[in-house]
Amino acid sequence: MVGVRLEPIPARESGSALFGGRKQFVLPEVETEFDNLARRISFAPKTTVFAESEPSIAVYTLTRGTAGLYKMLADGRRQIVGFALPGDFLGSPFSDRYACSVDAIGEVAARQFPREAFLEFLRANPKSLYLMLEAALQETNAARDHMLLLGCGTAEEKFAEFIITWRARIGHGSALSNLVPLPMSRRDVADYLGLTIETVSRVLAKLEREHVVHVIPNALQLMGSAERPLLFERSHKAA
Amino acid sequence: MVGVRLEPIPARESGSALFGGRKQFVLPEVETEFDNLARRISFAPKTTVFAESEPSIAVYTLTRGTAGLYKMLADGRRQIVGFALPGDFLGSPFSDRYACSVDAIGEVAARQFPREAFLEFLRANPKSLYLMLEAALQETNAARDHMLLLGCGTAEEKFAEFIITWRARIGHGSALSNLVPLPMSRRDVADYLGLTIETVSRVLAKLEREHVVHVIPNALQLMGSAERPLLFERSHKAA
């Protein structure tokens, strides 16, 4: 086990959906033009926004709720590759088929854009294109950070990294709270971390025994005083 | 264990460096302009092209050899997030620091571009920007495919997926050969798959015992007749 403090956590990559919410790729001056392309649409909890390999007819930006992006194997094994929050972009604009599936976790609202219209918008707005490329590279990097976790981390390290990153994402702008909402199920967490739900449960039990966290339905209370090593330490700190 | 045929393998994502080599983001008509920005540079085997967290002063396109991209933890655990082949783009154009490290595996040659000049080129060439965004999204998807492997795969599945994807990448254009060169060390393979070198070695021994492959120094002979299930099956086939 390798440890690091829990608190400061130099704000790392989003680990998010396609693009972390903070990265706005539509500039204010073209926003209404962009919005005109959109159709508002919402999804009930546990319903599918789109599924991998379906024809990619539209792209989305999430406006409310949380969604899970995942890829699956034929026998049902599933890897959640990210969680999307409001502001995140979803879809495969350059592909004829969606590259992964997206399920609403709770109630979800989104703006839907026909794929072709979206591409046309991009072609007409190089500045947006530029910002979106920047966001896409950040996203690739976030995926690679998660690869590091999946390939090298222990169960406890995986969970710790998850909860800290998640807390940073939803704390977004406002101060970080020690009461961290967890809208997703244990199965979602397990599939995100490459673990089983039982292992996640046991890690939680252990952290609770050690007074690092308090387990609450749909949330987690981080024990503020906890200077306990929780996370694995990167060889190079984030910028 | 879940099986799938070895042969057809619908050409999947690159799993590559920053951008799969086949994706040319510099159009012919601006290529000389682009090249004028470049400085040719080469790297001896096992040397570092750049390291994570170093100032991001230049970006590169690989012209010869193979490179490994990786991220590390403080205690030395390493995750190789991809291998780069000629044509692949390397660097963190939008960041002040490199997002991951790159080591030459064998002898490597590359073109080096000052980061600012590269960004200026992108801003001046929306078409390149567009193609690069497309490539970046492919790369994100490849990273997510690898996340699926790292999170869900067994040792044997991981190795099989690796060897098949690698073979497809270097076969690139020409017919796929059953003699697959492996310029990287066992350690590289292990760190790419989230395994130990011993486990990789044992998987190879097992596959050899079962006449699926023949192990050769710096290469692997795939036994053509092998209809043996080797890979894990995706729930949705690639497009």
Add this chain to the structure above:
DNA sequence: CGGCTACTTGACATCTATCAACCGGGGTGG
């Protein structure tokens, strides 16, 4: 109240990591 689902807990199995020995090829230097 009953039954469902999500979650937890326990006992056990298994895969992969760990630790250690060994092998073989290539380079180096005597």
Add this chain to the structure above:
DNA sequence: CCACCCCGGTTGATAGATGTCAAGTAGCCG
């Protein structure tokens, strides 16, 4: 030219983490 060493790789014995299977609990909704 040979001996040696070093390094990468293989193989074996063992241990440990996590997965599997099964039972039990708690909350929630009908």
